[in-house]
Amino acid sequence: MTEKRNQTRRVARGKYDLFDINSGEYLGILVNMTTEGMMLMSRTPIPPDFVFQLEMRMSRPFRGTASVTFGAEALWCMRSTGNGHYWTGFRIIDIADETEGFLAEMIASWKPETRSAA
Numbered sequence: 001m002t003e004k005r006n007q008t009r010r011v012a013r014g015k016y017d018l019f020d021i022n023s024g025e026y027l028g029i030l031v032n033m034t035t036e037g038m039m040l041m042s043r044t045p046i047p048p049d050f051v052f053q054l055e056m057r058m059s060r061p062f063r064g065t066a067s068v069t070f071g072a073e074a075l076w077c078m079r080s081t082g083n084g085h086y087w088t089g090f091r092i093i094d095i096a097d098e099t100e101g102f103l104a105e106m107i108a109s110w111k112p113e114t115r116s117a118a
Contacts, residue, residue: 008034008112009032009033009034009037009038009039009112010032010033010034010107010108010110010111010112011031011032011110011111011112012030012031012032012033012110013109013110013111014058014059014060015029015058015059015060016029016030016056016057016058016059017029017030017056017057017059018030018040018054018055018056018057019054019055019057020052020053020054021052021053021054021055021069022052022053027040027042027046027052027054028040028041028042028043028046028086028088029041029042030056031087033103033107033110034107035092035095035100035103035104035107036091036092037072037075037089037090037091037092038072038089038090038092039087039088039089039090040087040088040090041080041085041086041087041088042085042086042088043084043085043086044086045077045079045086045088046074046077046086046088047074047077048074048075048076048077048088049073049074049075050073050074051071051072051073051074051093052071052072052073052074052090053069053070053071053094054069054070054071054072055067055068055069056068056069056070062102062105062106062109063102063105063106065102068099068102068103069099070092070094070095070096070099070103071092071093071094071095072090072091072092072093072094073090073091073093074088074089074090075089075090075091076088076089077089
């Protein structure tokens with residue numbers, strides 16, 4: 001898979017659950033994020049090329065906020081080896097300026113993801 005990301009993704013610090021606002025369905029847990037996109041882990045596959053209106057709920061509020069909403073498109077989904085879960089990559093496509101600023105500040109407080117040399 002070719003890397004297309006413009007920003008360094010950061011590993012989520014804490015528990016962030018993602019829900020489809022339209023169906024109310026729980027989609028999965030946030031793994032890492034930038035202000036442009038994110039990856040989540042789910043128990044069921046999420047169809048690529050599908051657009052979601054998402055609510056991200058935080059187990060610990062950040063700056064007094066416990067949830068945010070934004071639109072995102074699922075770009076890819078693949079089965080994880082070993083645990084039967086699925087990894088899905090999303091591109092954020094619709095977000096209010098204030099929400100984007102909030103996420104940028106929150107994400108900046110997380111550690112950058114590091115890759116081990118192969």
